[in-house]
Amino acid sequence: xxxxxxxxxxxxxxxxxxxxxxxxxxxxxxxxxxxxxxxxxxxxxxxxxxxxxxxxxxxxxxxxxxxxxxxxxxxxxxxxxxxxxxxxxxxxxxxxxxxxxxxxxxxxxxxxxxxxxxxxxxxxxxxxxxxxxxxxxxxxxxxxxxxx
Amino acid sequence: xxxxxxxxxxxxxxxxxxxxxxxxxxxxxxxxxxxxxxxxxxxxxxxxxxxxxxxxxxxxxxxxxxxxxxxxxxxxxxxxxxxxxxxxxxxxxxxxxxxxxxxxxxxxxxxxxxxxxxxxxxxxxxxxxxxxxxxxxxxxxxxxxxxxxxxxxxxxxxxxxxxxxxxxxxxxxxxxxxxxxxxxxxxxxxxxxxxxxxxxxxxxxxxxxxxxxxxxxxxxxxxxxxxxxxxxxxxxxxxxxxxxxxxxxxxxxxxxxxx
Numbered sequence: 001x002x003x004x005x006x007x008x009x010x011x012x013x014x015x016x017x018x019x020x021x022x023x024x025x026x027x028x029x030x031x032x033x034x035x036x037x038x039x040x041x042x043x044x045x046x047x048x049x050x051x052x053x054x055x056x057x058x059x060x061x062x063x064x065x066x067x068x069x070x071x072x073x074x075x076x077x078x079x080x081x082x083x084x085x086x087x088x089x090x091x092x093x094x095x096x097x098x099x100x101x102x103x104x105x106x107x108x109x110x111x112x113x114x115x116x117x118x119x120x121x122x123x124x125x126x127x128x129x130x131x132x133x134x135x136x137x138x139x140x141x142x143x144x145x146x147x148x
Numbered sequence: 149x150x151x152x153x154x155x156x157x158x159x160x161x162x163x164x165x166x167x168x169x170x171x172x173x174x175x176x177x178x179x180x181x182x183x184x185x186x187x188x189x190x191x192x193x194x195x196x197x198x199x200x201x202x203x204x205x206x207x208x209x210x211x212x213x214x215x216x217x218x219x220x221x222x223x224x225x226x227x228x229x230x231x232x233x234x235x236x237x238x239x240x241x242x243x244x245x246x247x248x249x250x251x252x253x254x255x256x257x258x259x260x261x262x263x264x265x266x267x268x269x270x271x272x273x274x275x276x277x278x279x280x281x282x283x284x285x286x287x288x289x290x291x292x293x294x295x296x297x298x299x300x301x302x303x304x305x306x307x308x309x310x311x312x313x314x315x316x317x318x319x320x321x322x323x324x325x326x327x328x329x330x331x332x333x334x335x336x337x338x339x340x341x342x343x344x345x346x347x348x349x350x351x352x353x354x355x356x357x358x359x360x361x362x363x364x365x366x367x368x369x370x371x372x373x374x375x376x377x378x379x380x381x382x383x384x385x386x387x388x389x390x391x392x393x394x395x396x397x398x399x400x401x402x403x404x405x406x407x
Contacts, residue, residue, distance in 0.1 A: 056336065059319065063335065073336045073338075075334055075335050075337070077330050077333045077340075108321060108325045108329075110318075110320050118318060119314065119315060119316040119317070119320075120316045120317060120375045121316075121317055121373065121375065122318065122375050122376075124373075
Protein backbone atom coordinates (compact mmCIF):
# COMPACT_ATOMS: atom_id res chain seq x y z
CA UNK A 1 0.00 0.00 0.00
CA UNK A 2 1.31 3.40 -0.94
CA UNK A 3 0.58 6.08 1.62
CA UNK A 4 -0.18 9.55 0.39
CA UNK A 5 2.34 12.26 1.28
CA UNK A 6 -0.33 13.98 3.32
CA UNK A 7 -0.95 10.81 5.29
CA UNK A 8 2.80 10.43 5.97
CA UNK A 9 3.12 14.07 6.99
CA UNK A 10 0.22 13.58 9.38
CA UNK A 11 1.94 10.52 10.88
CA UNK A 12 5.18 12.47 11.34
CA UNK A 13 3.32 15.38 12.88
CA UNK A 14 1.49 13.02 15.22
CA UNK A 15 4.71 11.31 16.34
CA UNK A 16 6.41 14.68 16.85
CA UNK A 17 3.47 15.83 18.92
CA UNK A 18 3.73 12.65 21.00
CA UNK A 19 7.46 13.01 21.69
CA UNK A 20 7.01 16.69 22.50
CA UNK A 21 4.23 15.75 24.87
CA UNK A 22 6.53 13.28 26.70
CA UNK A 23 8.88 16.13 27.61
CA UNK A 24 6.15 18.54 28.59
CA UNK A 25 5.62 19.09 32.28
CA UNK A 26 2.23 18.93 33.91
CA UNK A 27 1.21 22.49 34.81
CA UNK A 28 0.92 23.14 38.53
CA UNK A 29 -0.29 25.98 40.74
CA UNK A 30 1.74 27.30 43.65
CA UNK A 31 -0.20 28.58 46.64
CA UNK A 32 2.00 30.24 49.25
CA UNK A 33 4.83 27.77 49.97
CA UNK A 34 2.92 24.79 48.59
CA UNK A 35 1.54 22.97 45.58
CA UNK A 36 -1.78 21.74 47.02
CA UNK A 37 -2.87 19.61 44.03
CA UNK A 38 -1.25 16.27 43.14
CA UNK A 39 0.72 16.54 39.87
CA UNK A 40 -0.97 13.37 38.63
CA UNK A 41 -4.40 14.10 40.08
CA UNK A 42 -4.06 11.01 42.30
CA UNK A 43 -2.29 10.30 45.59
CA UNK A 44 1.17 8.70 45.35
CA UNK A 45 2.20 5.29 46.63
CA UNK A 46 4.34 5.59 49.78
CA UNK A 47 5.94 2.13 49.41
CA UNK A 48 7.08 2.95 45.89
CA UNK A 49 8.22 6.34 47.18
CA UNK A 50 10.46 4.73 49.80
CA UNK A 51 12.10 2.55 47.14
CA UNK A 52 12.61 5.64 44.97
CA UNK A 53 14.24 7.65 47.78
CA UNK A 54 16.66 4.78 48.34
CA UNK A 55 17.45 4.34 44.62
CA UNK A 56 20.65 6.20 43.79
CA UNK A 57 19.27 7.26 40.40
CA UNK A 58 16.79 9.62 42.07
CA UNK A 59 19.84 11.19 43.84
CA UNK A 60 17.93 11.81 47.17
CA UNK A 61 20.17 9.56 49.27
CA UNK A 62 23.39 10.98 47.82
CA UNK A 63 22.88 14.14 49.91
CA UNK A 64 20.25 13.21 52.53
CA UNK A 65 20.28 10.64 55.27
CA UNK A 66 17.17 9.25 56.91
CA UNK A 67 15.60 6.36 58.80
CA UNK A 68 17.00 3.76 56.38
CA UNK A 69 19.01 1.25 58.45
CA UNK A 70 19.57 -1.03 55.44
CA UNK A 71 21.53 1.61 53.51
CA UNK A 72 25.09 2.39 54.55
CA UNK A 73 25.88 4.99 51.92
CA UNK A 74 23.92 8.09 52.85
CA UNK A 75 24.92 11.71 52.43
CA UNK A 76 25.18 14.49 54.99
CA UNK A 77 25.09 17.50 52.64
CA UNK A 78 21.42 18.08 53.37
CA UNK A 79 19.03 17.67 56.32
CA UNK A 80 18.17 14.22 57.68
CA UNK A 81 14.77 13.20 56.31
CA UNK A 82 13.68 11.77 59.67
CA UNK A 83 10.56 13.62 60.73
CA UNK A 84 10.10 15.35 57.37
CA UNK A 85 6.38 14.59 57.65
CA UNK A 86 6.22 16.51 60.94
CA UNK A 87 7.98 19.51 59.52
CA UNK A 88 6.14 19.81 56.22
CA UNK A 89 2.74 19.00 54.81
CA UNK A 90 2.43 16.97 51.60
CA UNK A 91 1.68 20.20 49.70
CA UNK A 92 4.83 21.84 51.05
CA UNK A 93 6.94 18.74 50.33
CA UNK A 94 5.62 18.75 46.76
CA UNK A 95 6.87 22.29 46.05
CA UNK A 96 10.22 21.56 47.75
CA UNK A 97 10.74 18.62 45.40
CA UNK A 98 9.45 20.44 42.32
CA UNK A 99 11.52 23.61 42.78
CA UNK A 100 13.56 24.06 45.98
CA UNK A 101 15.33 27.06 44.45
CA UNK A 102 12.12 28.99 45.02
CA UNK A 103 12.97 29.07 48.74
CA UNK A 104 16.71 29.69 48.33
CA UNK A 105 18.23 30.63 44.97
CA UNK A 106 21.66 29.36 46.16
CA UNK A 107 20.44 25.93 47.28
CA UNK A 108 22.30 22.83 46.06
CA UNK A 109 19.03 20.89 45.97
CA UNK A 110 18.09 20.41 42.32
CA UNK A 111 14.65 21.34 41.07
CA UNK A 112 13.32 17.86 40.36
CA UNK A 113 10.47 18.92 38.10
CA UNK A 114 12.06 21.34 35.71
CA UNK A 115 13.36 20.97 32.18
CA UNK A 116 14.42 24.40 31.01
CA UNK A 117 16.94 27.13 31.82
CA UNK A 118 19.67 24.51 32.39
CA UNK A 119 23.22 24.53 30.97
CA UNK A 120 24.86 21.73 28.92
CA UNK A 121 22.44 19.01 29.99
CA UNK A 122 23.72 15.56 28.96
CA UNK A 123 22.16 14.10 25.80
CA UNK A 124 20.28 11.38 27.64
CA UNK A 125 18.69 13.87 30.01
CA UNK A 126 17.98 16.86 27.77
CA UNK A 127 14.41 18.14 27.99
CA UNK A 128 13.50 15.77 30.81
CA UNK A 129 12.85 16.56 34.46
CA UNK A 130 14.91 14.56 37.00
CA UNK A 131 11.74 12.91 38.29
CA UNK A 132 8.40 12.29 36.59
CA UNK A 133 5.17 13.64 38.06
CA UNK A 134 4.27 10.14 39.28
CA UNK A 135 7.66 9.68 40.95
CA UNK A 136 7.29 13.01 42.72
CA UNK A 137 3.87 12.00 44.02
CA UNK A 138 5.20 8.64 45.29
CA UNK A 139 8.09 10.36 47.09
CA UNK A 140 5.81 13.04 48.57
CA UNK A 141 3.48 10.29 49.84
CA UNK A 142 6.43 8.51 51.48
CA UNK A 143 8.04 11.59 53.01
CA UNK A 144 4.70 12.60 54.54
CA UNK A 145 4.75 9.27 56.47
CA UNK A 146 8.13 10.14 58.09
CA UNK A 147 6.82 11.19 61.48
CA UNK A 148 8.67 10.85 64.74
CA UNK B 149 47.85 53.73 66.04
CA UNK B 150 44.47 52.32 65.08
CA UNK B 151 44.56 54.63 62.07
CA UNK B 152 47.88 53.18 60.87
CA UNK B 153 46.67 49.66 61.47
CA UNK B 154 43.63 50.38 59.36
CA UNK B 155 45.86 51.64 56.56
CA UNK B 156 48.11 48.57 56.84
CA UNK B 157 45.06 46.32 56.75
CA UNK B 158 43.73 48.17 53.72
CA UNK B 159 47.06 47.74 51.91
CA UNK B 160 47.06 44.04 52.74
CA UNK B 161 43.54 43.70 51.39
CA UNK B 162 44.50 45.43 48.16
CA UNK B 163 47.76 43.54 47.58
CA UNK B 164 46.64 40.02 48.57
CA UNK B 165 45.36 37.99 45.60
CA UNK B 166 41.63 38.52 45.49
CA UNK B 167 39.61 35.59 46.78
CA UNK B 168 36.14 35.37 45.35
CA UNK B 169 33.27 34.49 47.64
CA UNK B 170 33.39 30.83 48.61
CA UNK B 171 37.01 30.25 47.54
CA UNK B 172 39.23 28.40 50.01
CA UNK B 173 41.92 30.56 51.66
CA UNK B 174 45.52 29.39 50.96
CA UNK B 175 46.25 28.11 54.47
CA UNK B 176 43.10 25.97 54.45
CA UNK B 177 43.91 24.13 51.20
CA UNK B 178 44.19 20.36 51.60
CA UNK B 179 45.22 17.56 49.32
CA UNK B 180 42.74 14.77 48.63
CA UNK B 181 45.24 12.62 50.54
CA UNK B 182 44.07 14.13 53.83
CA UNK B 183 40.49 12.96 53.15
CA UNK B 184 41.46 9.29 52.66
CA UNK B 185 41.52 6.37 55.08
CA UNK B 186 44.77 4.94 56.47
CA UNK B 187 44.82 1.96 54.05
CA UNK B 188 44.70 4.11 50.91
CA UNK B 189 47.29 6.50 52.36
CA UNK B 190 49.61 3.58 53.12
CA UNK B 191 49.17 2.30 49.56
CA UNK B 192 50.24 5.67 48.14
CA UNK B 193 53.12 6.13 50.57
CA UNK B 194 54.85 2.84 49.86
CA UNK B 195 56.31 2.79 46.32
CA UNK B 196 56.30 -1.00 46.32
CA UNK B 197 52.52 -1.08 46.93
CA UNK B 198 51.56 2.05 44.93
CA UNK B 199 50.16 0.68 41.65
CA UNK B 200 50.88 4.04 39.97
CA UNK B 201 54.60 3.28 40.23
CA UNK B 202 54.22 0.57 37.56
CA UNK B 203 53.23 3.34 35.14
CA UNK B 204 56.14 5.49 36.29
CA UNK B 205 58.51 2.61 35.53
CA UNK B 206 56.92 2.17 32.07
CA UNK B 207 57.35 5.91 31.52
CA UNK B 208 61.02 5.70 32.47
CA UNK B 209 61.56 3.04 29.77
CA UNK B 210 59.65 5.13 27.19
CA UNK B 211 61.71 8.22 28.07
CA UNK B 212 64.85 6.67 26.60
CA UNK B 213 63.17 4.74 23.78
CA UNK B 214 63.76 6.13 20.28
CA UNK B 215 60.51 6.68 18.39
CA UNK B 216 59.04 8.40 15.31
CA UNK B 217 60.61 9.16 11.93
CA UNK B 218 63.25 11.32 13.61
CA UNK B 219 64.42 8.28 15.59
CA UNK B 220 64.83 10.35 18.73
CA UNK B 221 64.05 9.58 22.35
CA UNK B 222 62.86 12.17 24.90
CA UNK B 223 66.21 11.67 26.62
CA UNK B 224 68.12 12.67 23.45
CA UNK B 225 66.96 16.27 23.89
CA UNK B 226 66.06 16.47 27.58
CA UNK B 227 68.73 14.23 29.09
CA UNK B 228 68.14 12.68 32.46
CA UNK B 229 64.54 13.38 33.50
CA UNK B 230 65.46 13.16 37.18
CA UNK B 231 67.23 16.52 36.89
CA UNK B 232 65.79 18.06 33.69
CA UNK B 233 62.12 17.42 34.48
CA UNK B 234 62.30 18.26 38.19
CA UNK B 235 59.60 20.83 38.99
CA UNK B 236 58.26 21.00 35.42
CA UNK B 237 54.88 19.34 36.04
CA UNK B 238 54.30 21.62 39.05
CA UNK B 239 54.14 24.52 36.53
CA UNK B 240 51.72 22.89 34.07
CA UNK B 241 49.48 23.71 32.21
CA UNK B 242 51.94 26.26 30.79
CA UNK B 243 51.57 28.95 28.14
CA UNK B 244 52.74 27.92 24.67
CA UNK B 245 53.91 30.94 22.68
CA UNK B 246 53.43 29.38 19.23
CA UNK B 247 49.86 28.28 20.01
CA UNK B 248 49.12 31.38 22.14
CA UNK B 249 47.26 29.25 24.69
CA UNK B 250 47.99 27.00 27.66
CA UNK B 251 48.92 23.37 27.01
CA UNK B 252 48.76 20.46 29.45
CA UNK B 253 51.63 18.09 30.13
CA UNK B 254 49.87 15.48 27.96
CA UNK B 255 49.61 18.01 25.13
CA UNK B 256 53.25 19.03 25.59
CA UNK B 257 54.33 15.39 25.25
CA UNK B 258 52.33 15.08 22.03
CA UNK B 259 53.68 18.42 20.72
CA UNK B 260 57.19 17.09 21.33
CA UNK B 261 56.29 13.89 19.49
CA UNK B 262 54.92 15.83 16.50
CA UNK B 263 57.59 18.53 16.31
CA UNK B 264 60.77 16.79 17.41
CA UNK B 265 60.23 13.04 17.09
CA UNK B 266 57.94 13.10 14.04
CA UNK B 267 55.80 10.53 15.76
CA UNK B 268 52.03 10.12 15.85
CA UNK B 269 50.24 11.60 18.87
CA UNK B 270 49.44 9.24 21.72
CA UNK B 271 45.68 9.04 22.36
CA UNK B 272 44.32 10.56 25.58
CA UNK B 273 44.22 8.03 28.45
CA UNK B 274 46.39 5.58 26.48
CA UNK B 275 48.82 3.62 28.61
CA UNK B 276 51.92 5.19 27.00
CA UNK B 277 50.72 8.78 27.40
CA UNK B 278 49.74 8.19 31.04
CA UNK B 279 53.08 6.45 31.67
CA UNK B 280 55.16 9.28 30.18
CA UNK B 281 53.06 11.89 31.94
CA UNK B 282 53.36 10.01 35.25
CA UNK B 283 57.13 9.64 34.84
CA UNK B 284 57.61 13.36 34.14
CA UNK B 285 55.22 14.46 36.91
CA UNK B 286 56.85 12.02 39.35
CA UNK B 287 60.06 14.08 39.04
CA UNK B 288 58.12 16.90 40.77
CA UNK B 289 56.96 14.80 43.72
CA UNK B 290 57.30 16.92 46.87
CA UNK B 291 57.67 20.17 44.91
CA UNK B 292 55.15 22.96 45.51
CA UNK B 293 52.61 23.59 42.76
CA UNK B 294 53.34 26.89 41.02
CA UNK B 295 51.13 26.83 37.89
CA UNK B 296 49.37 29.88 36.49
CA UNK B 297 52.01 32.51 37.34
CA UNK B 298 52.63 33.58 33.73
CA UNK B 299 50.59 36.79 33.20
CA UNK B 300 49.70 35.56 29.71
CA UNK B 301 47.73 32.76 31.40
CA UNK B 302 45.43 35.10 33.29
CA UNK B 303 42.46 35.05 30.86
CA UNK B 304 42.63 31.25 30.79
CA UNK B 305 42.77 30.98 34.59
CA UNK B 306 39.74 33.28 34.69
CA UNK B 307 37.94 31.12 32.12
CA UNK B 308 38.67 28.05 34.27
CA UNK B 309 37.35 29.80 37.37
CA UNK B 310 34.16 30.79 35.55
CA UNK B 311 33.64 27.18 34.46
CA UNK B 312 34.26 26.00 38.04
CA UNK B 313 31.55 28.39 39.28
CA UNK B 314 29.06 27.63 36.47
CA UNK B 315 26.11 25.44 37.36
CA UNK B 316 25.46 22.84 34.69
CA UNK B 317 23.72 19.60 33.83
CA UNK B 318 20.30 18.25 34.72
CA UNK B 319 21.24 18.40 38.43
CA UNK B 320 22.24 22.06 37.95
CA UNK B 321 25.35 21.96 40.14
CA UNK B 322 28.72 23.72 39.82
CA UNK B 323 32.08 22.32 40.91
CA UNK B 324 32.21 25.03 43.59
CA UNK B 325 28.95 23.84 45.20
CA UNK B 326 30.69 20.68 46.41
CA UNK B 327 34.42 21.40 46.35
CA UNK B 328 34.50 24.94 47.81
CA UNK B 329 31.34 24.95 49.90
CA UNK B 330 30.89 21.36 51.11
CA UNK B 331 34.23 19.59 51.30
CA UNK B 332 34.58 17.27 54.28
CA UNK B 333 30.89 16.40 54.06
CA UNK B 334 29.79 13.08 52.61
CA UNK B 335 28.19 12.42 49.25
CA UNK B 336 26.59 8.96 49.42
CA UNK B 337 28.94 8.08 52.25
CA UNK B 338 32.15 9.19 50.49
CA UNK B 339 34.02 12.29 51.67
CA UNK B 340 33.95 15.30 49.34
CA UNK B 341 37.44 16.71 48.76
CA UNK B 342 38.58 20.20 47.83
CA UNK B 343 39.45 19.05 44.28
CA UNK B 344 43.14 19.95 44.61
CA UNK B 345 44.88 18.24 41.68
CA UNK B 346 48.11 17.36 43.50
CA UNK B 347 48.71 13.83 42.26
CA UNK B 348 47.78 13.48 38.58
CA UNK B 349 47.97 11.29 36.72
CA UNK B 350 46.80 9.17 39.63
CA UNK B 351 45.74 5.63 40.36
CA UNK B 352 42.05 5.49 41.23
CA UNK B 353 40.91 2.26 42.88
CA UNK B 354 37.46 2.75 41.33
CA UNK B 355 39.05 2.84 37.85
CA UNK B 356 41.57 0.09 38.56
CA UNK B 357 44.04 2.10 36.51
CA UNK B 358 45.91 5.36 36.23
CA UNK B 359 43.91 8.29 34.87
CA UNK B 360 44.28 11.95 34.00
CA UNK B 361 42.62 14.95 35.62
CA UNK B 362 40.57 15.30 32.42
CA UNK B 363 39.08 11.87 33.01
CA UNK B 364 38.21 12.91 36.57
CA UNK B 365 36.63 16.20 35.44
CA UNK B 366 34.58 14.42 32.79
CA UNK B 367 33.40 11.93 35.37
CA UNK B 368 32.15 14.73 37.67
CA UNK B 369 30.40 16.35 34.69
CA UNK B 370 28.61 13.10 33.89
CA UNK B 371 27.74 12.90 37.59
CA UNK B 372 25.76 16.13 37.43
CA UNK B 373 24.29 14.84 34.15
CA UNK B 374 26.03 17.45 32.03
CA UNK B 375 27.53 17.01 28.57
CA UNK B 376 31.22 16.43 29.39
CA UNK B 377 33.77 18.45 27.40
CA UNK B 378 36.01 16.50 25.02
CA UNK B 379 39.53 15.47 26.01
CA UNK B 380 41.95 18.28 25.20
CA UNK B 381 39.16 20.85 24.79
CA UNK B 382 39.99 24.45 25.76
CA UNK B 383 37.45 24.19 28.58
CA UNK B 384 39.10 21.17 30.23
CA UNK B 385 42.54 22.77 29.85
CA UNK B 386 41.24 25.99 31.45
CA UNK B 387 39.68 24.04 34.32
CA UNK B 388 42.93 22.13 34.91
CA UNK B 389 44.86 25.40 34.84
CA UNK B 390 42.49 27.06 37.31
CA UNK B 391 42.62 24.06 39.64
CA UNK B 392 46.43 23.95 39.53
CA UNK B 393 46.65 27.70 40.26
CA UNK B 394 44.11 27.20 43.07
CA UNK B 395 46.35 24.45 44.53
CA UNK B 396 49.35 26.79 44.62
CA UNK B 397 51.86 25.77 47.27
CA UNK B 398 50.57 22.24 47.82
CA UNK B 399 53.22 19.58 47.15
CA UNK B 400 52.95 17.33 44.08
CA UNK B 401 52.24 13.65 44.88
CA UNK B 402 52.33 11.94 41.48
CA UNK B 403 51.45 9.12 41.29
CA UNK B 404 48.77 9.63 43.95
CA UNK B 405 46.34 6.86 44.91
CA UNK B 406 42.69 7.75 45.44
CA UNK B 407 39.58 5.69 46.22
